[in-house]
Amino acid sequence: MKKTIAVLPGDGIGKEVTKGAVEVLKAVGQCFNHQFEFVYGLIGGGAIDQEGTPLPSSTKQMCGKADAVLLGAVGGPKWDSLPPHMRPEKGLLGLRKELDVYANLRPVSFYESLVDSSPLKREYIENVDFIIVRELTGGLYFGKPSERAQHNGEESVVDTLFYKRHEMKRIIKTAFDIASIRNKRVTSVDKANVLESSRMWREVAEEIAKDYPDVALEHMLVDAAAMKLIQNPKHFDVVVTENMFGDILSDEASMLTGSLGMLPSASLSLEGPSLYEPIHGSAPDIAGTDKANPIAAILSVAMMLRYSFQLEEEAKHVEQAVEQVLSAGFRTADLAKPGQSYLSTTKMIEEIIDTIVDDAAISNIMTAYS
Numbered sequence: 001m002k003k004t005i006a007v008l009p010g011d012g013i014g015k016e017v018t019k020g021a022v023e024v025l026k027a028v029g030q031c032f033n034h035q036f037e038f039v040y041g042l043i044g045g046g047a048i049d050q051e052g053t054p055l056p057s058s059t060k061q062m063c064g065k066a067d068a069v070l071l072g073a074v075g076g077p078k079w080d081s082l083p084p085h086m087r088p089e090k091g092l093l094g095l096r097k098e099l100d101v102y103a104n105l106r107p108v109s110f111y112e113s114l115v116d117s118s119p120l121k122r123e124y125i126e127n128v129d130f131i132i133v134r135e136l137t138g139g140l141y142f143g144k145p146s147e148r149a150q151h152n153g154e155e156s157v158v159d160t161l162f163y164k165r166h167e168m169k170r171i172i173k174t175a176f177d178i179a180s181i182r183n184k185r186v187t188s189v190d191k192a193n194v195l196e197s198s199r200m201w202r203e204v205a206e207e208i209a210k211d212y213p214d215v216a217l218e219h220m221l222v223d224a225a226a227m228k229l230i231q232n233p234k235h236f237d238v239v240v241t242e243n244m245f246g247d248i249l250s251d252e253a254s255m256l257t258g259s260l261g262m263l264p265s266a267s268l269s270l271e272g273p274s275l276y277e278p279i280h281g282s283a284p285d286i287a288g289t290d291k292a293n294p295i296a297a298i299l300s301v302a303m304m305l306r307y308s309f310q311l312e313e314e315a316k317h318v319e320q321a322v323e324q325v326l327s328a329g330f331r332t333a334d335l336a337k338p339g340q341s342y343l344s345t346t347k348m349i350e351e352i353i354d355t356i357v358d359d360a361a362i363s364n365i366m367t368a369y370s
């Protein structure tokens, strides 16, 4: 199989973890005889520095033509005081819109070997397994107006939460489709006691639910959902929600696994290339120290193999290699307990790749003799 992957490392630790994710894809390509070709582009702060814009048109074109897009993260203090349209984050939001990747899937899984890395007790997190389906191309992050103005002589500001009905329908339908092949429960998270947009969201969810008689739908207010994620995370199977609510809840949920550096994501569109990225940001506090956890980026590559290339066996291979390395006791700094030794980003990437290569060799031998 031959595939072209557009790689946008971005800023800060985005560069460090993306390097690992690309190396993993190269190893998978070699072990399983696939041709992955990589083309590189600028986005975010680096693009502002070199091209004067956070999303150069060359990047958009390159991504549009690729079979899948891999992104690290954007942003950093260097660009924080730029005007809104010039911020690195605008580049990422613009790319998501350009590719129309409305369905952001953020799976939250339990790792037995990381039980001590989570701030929560074992009985709360054991066997947690749910997925957040976050609307990614509408809502509060895209509504207009979004600006400051003078109102009766006083500085004022507005952000707009805007959705068309079809945008709600398609993301909620995606959640139901996913629930149909999981545990058949959808939790739709909103703020319907206050927001009109949430009341429409509920209406749409009820409508879609009629087409899925074997999937149970519940509604939950976002503040209660934030609490329930800690009190009883096992309650959840598929969580579907608006862009900003999903952004916030998924960072919270990452702590159930032990670290923000553990959660991957896939952003899918109805057609065209999908976008794969860890859920974390550019982590300026640790950028350049070789301390970042590359696992979220590497697991994002597993999602790419599964969803964009239909390479389920290869995807599982990568996921199993991550589990094996963690079970063997290897940790990055974010996962280590106080006083426990840990690996650098570079060494963690090496461990995972060695495991992928060794496991593939064993499975090839077994196939040859079976």
Ligand SMILES: NC(=O)C1=CN([C@@H]2O[C@H](COP(=O)(O)OP(=O)(O)OC[C@H]3O[C@@H](n4cnc5c(N)ncnc54)[C@H](O)[C@@H]3O)[C@@H](O)[C@H]2O)C=CC1
Residues within 6 Å of the ligand: 013, 017, 072, 073, 074, 075, 076, 077, 089, 092, 260, 261, 262, 277, 278, 279, 280, 281, 282, 283, 284, 285, 286, 291, 292, 293, 294, 296, 334
């Ligand atoms: N998808 C993206 O490109 C995102 C970009 N950002 C941007 O990133 C910049 C920093 O934002 P923050 O609020 O600090 O969020 P962040 O996600 O970059 O970091 C939050 C905390 O988690 C830690 N962390 C994050 N990823 C980690 C990893 N892989 N391994 C170990 N520790 C990790 C960081 O060191 C930091 O202490 C901002 O400019 C923000 O806009 C934030 C979130 C997502």
Ligand SMILES: CC(C)CC(=O)C(=O)O
Residues within 6 Å of the ligand: 089, 092, 093, 141, 247, 279, 280
């Ligand atoms: C630019 C931000 C919306 C990125 C972010 O925090 C995310 O997608 O999780």
Ligand SMILES: [Mg+2]
Residues within 6 Å of the ligand: 247, 248, 251, 279
């Ligand atoms: Mg976020």
